[in-house]
Amino acid sequence: xxxxxxxxxxxxxTGALMLATVMTSLDTTIANVALPxxxxxxxxxxxxxxWVLTSYIVAATVAxxxxxxxxxxxxxxxxxxxxxxxxxxxxxxxxxxxxxAEAVIFRLLQGAxxxxxxxxxxxxxxxxxxxxxxxxxxxxxxxxxWLGPIFGPLIGGWLTDNFSWRWVFYINLPVGVLAYAGVVxxxxxxxxxxxxxxxxxxxxxxxxxxxxxxxxxxxxPMLDWFDSPEIWAEAAxxxxxxxxxxxxxxxxxxxxxxxxxxxxxxxxxGNLFGVVLSIVLFSTMALQPPLMQxxxxxxxxxxxxxxxxxxxxSFLSVLVVGRLIGRVDTRLLLxxxxxxxxxxxxxxxxxxxLMTTTPFVVSGIVQGVGMGLMMVPTTTLALATVSPRLRGExxxxxxxVRGLGRSVGISGMEAxxxxxxxxxxxxxxxxxxxxxxxxxxxxAGAGHPMTAGGLEVLNxxxxxxxxxxxxxxxxxxxxxxxxxxxxxxxxxxxxRAMTTPxxxxx
Numbered sequence: 458x459x460x461x462x463x464x465x466x467x468x469x470x471t472g473a474l475m476l477a478t479v480m481t482s483l484d485t486t487i488a489n490v491a492l493p494x495x496x497x498x499x500x501x502x503x504x505x506x507x508w509v510l511t512s513y514i515v516a517a518t519v520a521x522x523x524x525x526x527x528x529x530x531x532x533x534x535x536x537x538x539x540x541x542x543x544x545x546x547x548x549x550x551x552x553x554x555x556x557x558a559e560a561v562i563f564r565l566l567q568g569a570x571x572x573x574x575x576x577x578x579x580x581x582x583x584x585x586x587x588x589x590x591x592x593x594x595x596x597x598x599x600x601x602x603w604l605g606p607i608f609g610p611l612i613g614g615w616l617t618d619n620f621s622w623r624w625v626f627y628i629n630l631p632v633g634v635l636a637y638a639g640v641v642x643x644x645x646x647x648x649x650x651x652x653x654x655x656x657x658x659x660x661x662x663x664x665x666x667x668x669x670x671x672x673x674x675x676x677x678p679m680l681d682w683f684d685s686p687e688i689w690a691e692a693a694x695x696x697x698x699x700x701x702x703x704x705x706x707x708x709x710x711x712x713x714x715x716x717x718x719x720x721x722x723x724x725x726x727g728n729l730f731g732v733v734l735s736i737v738l739f740s741t742m743a744l745q746p747p748l749m750q751x752x753x754x755x756x757x758x759x760x761x762x763x764x765x766x767x768x769x770x771s772f773l774s775v776l777v778v779g780r781l782i783g784r785v786d787t788r789l790l791l792x793x794x795x796x797x798x799x800x801x802x803x804x805x806x807x808x809x810x811l812m813t814t815t816p817f818v819v820s821g822i823v824q825g826v827g828m829g830l831m832m833v834p835t836t837t838l839a840l841a842t843v844s845p846r847l848r849g850e851x852x853x854x855x856x857x858v859r860g861l862g863r864s865v866g867i868s869g870m871e872a873x874x875x876x877x878x879x880x881x882x883x884x885x886x887x888x889x890x891x892x893x894x895x896x897x898x899x900x901a902g903a904g905h906p907m908t909a910g911g912l913e914v915l916n917x918x919x920x921x922x923x924x925x926x927x928x929x930x931x932x933x934x935x936x937x938x939x940x941x942x943x944x945x946x947x948x949x950x951x952x953r954a955m956t957t958p959x960x961x962x963x
Contacts, residue, residue, distance in 0.1 A: 463645050473639025474581060518572070599833050674864050678875065733942050771825040794828065802933070881926035
């Protein structure tokens, strides 16, 4: 439970925690748009630059499960300060990196330091406020976690275009300093608890599973998946690590994660919904920019600006939902969010190469509102029934599962897109007739179709339209996935503490 000093200072503590949380959530996507500029500075290939993203994701995912044990062993305030300081320093080092090797090493450090901030900030905020205020508290926390990745590409594109890719990392300095000062000034130093023995074998197996799985997902599309011996090796390591971790968790006297978490029905169901939420949101965010830039001629900044209404919709929805929890059955909000997400992806499944910006904006707003309806109820229901002594572990597991859902979802949807686009390309190429629209578009300004120039332009148009078919098929699959999750809402139960209306944060 929180100390009396923390209860008295909970508003400034909340502000400091949210600064740190937003800082780390922004970095999940803000660096993506800077990669082409970094590639030129480091004289590296596109395949090599992927390690700048992979190193951060792997380090963050592996370190996330440590959050609960570290906070119990050393105290939350100490871990917060170390994490904020380490992340800020690592950000500065990324900004001054002069080689690819330096950038990868510093991104590893950045990911490892930032991994604990989201789960520990969530656990701390749940301790600071009474259960009847969990709704608005989780609304504030969810806004920081989810709006960061949404606005990251827009901010990153603006900084890169107007200053330099290095400012994508330098921007963390003032935010980190303010967050650090806020934690030092207002948060009481908690005493470390008597943590159970550290399960080195369980953590090691989990780390191998996560690292191998992440590497296979990141490198699979480039290496043609299981046609590559590397992917087979990574898959074998991932399977072995998962097997050892599960056996260890079920049989060890002191497993890395407390087995009691699996017995909490809300926690298990909340993690399932968290995976779906991560897949739909982050897969959409990963697929739409190349669709807009590669097929429809949008600039980097223009694509980010077009996607911004999704963030606005989420932000407004989160603020409203935070007030509704306790007054409206949370499961109804969750079902409504899933339904709106299905509607949005259904709208996306009707995208075409001839459309204007309006469908992007409308579907983005609908999806943003739906995501907002899902964010807060999912987090609140998943953690509200967890014992306070297990909150540190529960939030780290919740963050870990969401991260894995994001990685698996993005890689899986991109693989499906690639396959569907290839199938559509083969079908279109086989069925092209002189009277078809594809044929006419391919011939525009290219002369006779049997010339080299005509064939090249025709193939380019077929590839472009096949890619749109691939995107449409993926969005349709997301729609079906969202709809299939609605019946699972029945698995969850509203906690007793939330049957009374929530009060304003004070």
